[in-house]
Each structure stands twice: as C-alpha cells, then as structure tokens.
Amino acid sequence: MNIGEASGRSGLPAKTIRYYEDIGLIRPDRGGNGYRDYGSDDVHKLRFLNRSRSLGFSVDECRQLLALYEDKSRASADVKEIATAKLTEIDRKIRELTELRRTLEHLVHACHGNERPDCPILEELSEG
Amino acid sequence: MNIGEASGRSGLPAKTIRYYEDIGLIRPDRGGNGYRDYGSDDVHKLRFLNRSRSLGFSVDECRQLLALYEDKSRASADVKEIATAKLTEIDRKIRELTELRRTLEHLVHACHGNERPDCPILEELSEG
DNA sequence: CTTGACCTTCCAGTTACAGGAAGGTTCATA
DNA sequence: TATGAACCTTCCTGTAACTGGAAGGTCAAG
16 A cells, blocks of 8 residues: 555554654565555554554654564563563553543542632642 | 752753753742752652653643643633543553553563564554 | 862754655546 | 646655753862
C-alpha cells in the first residue's frame, strides 16, 4: 500500500512516517514508480510507534522496544533485561497516570458551584 | 531555595527549569544577588510538570492543567470541560500502557530458552 | 583571599517532527 | 487523448522542547 493508506491505518502523518524511515525505524519496499510500498507488518510497527511515542517513550526507546521483536540474533537474556526495565517504567507511568486521574477527578467533583474553589490540590498532584 | 535545590527536589534539570521560566510556566522570585528563589509551591509545580511531561502531555497541555489550579477567575464550567477532556485522554493512555505492559510481559515469559522465539507478537502490540 | 561549587545570561546544537515548494505519477473524466 | 485532482517524490526551512557550553558573577570554607 502507498504511504497515504499506511498513514490512515496507523494514525501517523505521512511526514512522520517518512521521518521514521530517514532515521531507520522502518524500511518499506519501493515500487517501480519510486513510491514507498508498505505491508501490513509495517502498519503494525507504525501503530506501535504511534502509541508508544504518545505514551512518553523517546524514539530511541521505541527503537529498543521494536528491536525486542526484530533482532533475531539477540540473546534471550538481553531481551529479558531490556523488557523488564521497560516494564518497571511502564508500571511507574501507569501509577502516575492513575494519580493524575484521581486528582483531576477530585477537581471536577469539587467544582460543583459556579466558582472554582480555592483548594490547594497542587500538593496532592505532586506527591507521586 | 536556589535552582539547584529546586532541581534536586523536582527531578528536573536546572536548564529545563530556566526554560520553563522563559516560556512563562513558573515565576520564581529573585534574590538581591540575581539568583532565582523558589518556594515549595514552585517545587510542586515543577514536580507536576516533570510528571505530566513524561506521560506524553505537551508543554501546552501542561500549561492548561496548571491553569486549572491557578486561574482563579476561570468559571467552573470551563474547568470541568478541560478537566473532563483530559480525563478521557488519561484513561486512553492508561489503557494503552496496560496493553503494552501485557504484551511485554508476554514476551518476557515466552523467552524461557536461550534464543528469542520467533513469535509475531507485533500484531498483538498494535491491536489497541 | 583563593578555590570550588554554585549561580547568571547568551548562543549554538539536537530531537522529533511540520510546512511548503517544485516537480513526477496515476486515474477518472471530458 | 488530454487535463485536472489527488496522489506521490525530494529538499529545505521552521518549530518545540530542550541540552551543552562559553564567559563571567557569587558565596562559603579553609
């Protein structure tokens, strides 16, 4: 498929997809006309990149995560080590998001009148 | 306190803290020597910024979130609307992180031998 | 009163894109 | 067959959110 369809299916702008190719994250085929040609596995990777980037992982971390699945020569112990480190980080992110969620919900419910209450919720916010 | 201590307490590099001042996110006092002087509420905000940035919110979104607590003149309905939108986004992030977590854990447990198995886990990864 | 660890501003570089120009390709329609 | 819209290409510039480093002022300890 062309880059437009890959964009539509992955949710990433075509610009970003080309950029990811520039920095070596994906390697689509090329048709005779010079157009990029993406397979469904490419789309899977792009969707994955879209998600993990939006969750605060750097492009380099995404590269590591992708490598967990792609680098056939990597020994299992390495994979486990990296994956385990990422798991710890993911758990932290989930915890922090949950706290942030709780705090925001508190605010939403606290504001029942027409005026914002003067509650010092920032403390709660930053206690993580 | 000086910027070094604020950095230590918030987890943000001093460079970043100065940058956040440049773009108007925080307004520390200045001592007679020209040094920035941070209070504990500043540290709270900085910790909050550190967290929400690492969770994939843009600086502008962080600004909105901070404004929910700072803008005393804002009507409650507005606060609710913004906060509710953020809640939806946070829920999505939590869902996606949970899926990513599950997939990574799967990989860790699947790799019991010395060689990485050739499992096409990418599909699972990108189904969110 | 100097030394080292702070702090300041300023300027340049990096990452991860986004916008837009200039031009080639494809495909439906006149 | 032609022409126009909607694709695609590369290239170059701009932006966001930092990061590093230079050049120099401040402060507390010995």
